[in-house]
Amino acid sequence: MQPTAETSRRLARLSAHIHPPALEMKDPSTLSPSACRAKGGASGFKVAILGAAGGIGQPLALLMKMNPLVSVLHLYDVVNTPGVTADVSHMDTGAVVRGFLGQQQLENALTGMDLVIIPAGVPRKPGMTRDDLFKINAGIVRTLSEGIAKCCPHAIVNLISNPVNSTVPIAAEVFKKAGTYDPKRLLGVTTLDVVRANTFVAEVLGVDPREVNVPVVGGHAGVTILPLLSQVKPPCSFTPEEVNYLTDRIQNGGTEVVEAKAGAGSATLSMAFAAAKFADACLRGLRGDAGIVECSFVASQVTQLPFFATKVRLGRAGAEEIFPLGPLNEYERAGLEKAIKELALSIEKGVSFIRN
Numbered sequence: 585m586q587p588t589a590e591t592s593r594r595l596a597r598l599s600a601h602i603h604p605p606a607l608e609m610k611d612p613s614t615l616s617p618s619a620c621r622a623k624g625g626a627s628g629f630k631v632a633i634l635g636a637a638g639g640i641g642q643p644l645a646l647l648m649k650m651n652p653l654v655s656v657l658h659l660y661d662v663v664n665t666p667g668v669t670a671d672v673s674h675m676d677t678g679a680v681v682r683g684f685l686g687q688q689q690l691e692n693a694l695t696g697m698d699l700v701i702i703p704a705g706v707p708r709k710p711g712m713t714r715d716d717l718f719k720i721n722a723g724i725v726r727t728l729s730e731g732i733a734k735c736c737p738h739a740i741v742n743l744i745s746n747p748v749n750s751t752v753p754i755a756a757e758v759f760k761k762a763g764t765y766d767p768k769r770l771l772g773v774t775t776l777d778v779v780r781a782n783t784f785v786a787e788v789l790g791v792d793p794r795e796v797n798v799p800v801v802g803g804h805a806g807v808t809i810l811p812l813l814s815q816v817k818p819p820c821s822f823t824p825e826e827v828n829y830l831t832d833r834i835q836n837g838g839t840e841v842v843e844a845k846a847g848a849g850s851a852t853l854s855m856a857f858a859a860a861k862f863a864d865a866c867l868r869g870l871r872g873d874a875g876i877v878e879c880s881f882v883a884s885q886v887t888q889l890p891f892f893a894t895k896v897r898l899g900r901a902g903a904e905e906i907f908p909l910g911p912l913n914e915y916e917r918a919g920l921e922k923a924i925k926e927l928a929l930s931i932e933k934g935v936s937f938i939r940n
């Protein structure tokens with residue numbers, strides 16, 4: 585049976601409703617409320633997330649949209665940003681959200697940013713090490729760092745993409761080449777190691793994890809993740825069995841999630857939580873708040889290595905002060921030696937990716 589003219593008209597109306605005009609999908613920056621009076625940026629900081637449509641990027645976009653210190657939030661990815669942007673932009677919080685899709689919009693995404701958070705890149709599957717991601721993620725981090733050097737050379741950079749032990753040196757080398765390198769502004773995100781350490785230590789002690797602070801130093805992969813259980817606050821002591829259990833669980837927390845997800849990726853929700861916590865600390869530092877201390881993988885003279893994660897004090901200039909390791913016990917000194925050996929190779933691999 586042929587549809588009547590009226591039925592055809594109704595079907596056309598319905599279909600237009602289901603498939604919104606293609607224009608928005610072609611140019612996601614038109615998703616910004618350009619015709620509205622709200623422009624954002626009057627006060628607060630401008631933050632970009634690169635890799636915003638991914639497993640970490642999406643919940644991180646949600647958490648940064650909730651952060652009252654953020655006035656403008658730019659969401660950049662090579663896929664799916666129109667949808668994520670439309671979704672997050674409906675939250676009735678202060679930040680104005682704009683989406684950017686594909687390499688040709690990278691410069692617009694980055695221009696004017698105060699803080700750039702990078703969770704772009706492939707995650708692990710069971711059986712892989714973080715270093716196995718180097719082949720793909722090294723190139724992604726290089727391209728994004730080149731964009732930062734060109735469009736927002738003074739932004740604070742929070743680098744999440746693995747292997748962090750190599751991607752931070754890669755970004756540093758790109759910035760050096762461009763003549764924009766400021767070691768205080770490039771921070772590898774190791775907050776998830778601290779978040780896990782606080783959680784696991786609190787479980788063992790039977791206390792609230794929010795009351796526990798465990799410094800985790802070194803890097804962000806296997807034995808390079810070195811929890812300093814002798815320096816836990818508030819002060820406490822552990823049996824040798826507890827120390828072995830906790831060190832092993834903290835060092836392999838990422839693998840625990842990768843195996844549980846069984847091929848569907850690595851930590852995303854706890855990572856977004858950790859990244860949002862760290863980004864908030866960076867923004868409070870930028871605002872000039874005093875006494876903001878977090879662990880981060882940064883350019884450092886604490887050991888013989890050019891990069892190392894320790895406690896750093898965050899301020900207007902980024903990582904303004906890098907704290908020494910403090911007193912280590914024999915177990916931790918042995919762990920430090922192992923960490924340094926592996927870290928040296930990972931750092932060198934990142935440096936020579938750009939230099940050679």
Ligand SMILES: NC(=O)C1=CN([C@@H]2O[C@H](COP(=O)(O)OP(=O)(O)OC[C@H]3O[C@@H](n4cnc5c(N)ncnc54)[C@H](O)[C@@H]3O)[C@@H](O)[C@H]2O)C=CC1
Binds near residue numbers: 636661705849851
């Ligand atoms: N530092 C840390 O503690 C942690 C780091 N990670 C790392 O974070 C990275 C991302 O993990 P997931 O979000 O789970 O992965 P995912 O695959 O879910 O998301 C990654 C996103 O990056 C995007 N992307 C790929 N190439 C890009 C490019 N050139 N420019 C912009 N975006 C690009 C993808 O389209 C995707 O949306 C991985 O390398 C993972 O190993 C994960 C957990 C913890």
Ligand SMILES: O=C([O-])CC(=O)C(=O)O
Binds near residue numbers: 714837838839
């Ligand atoms: O384990 C992974 O591949 C992701 C990661 O870095 C973490 O969860 O700590």
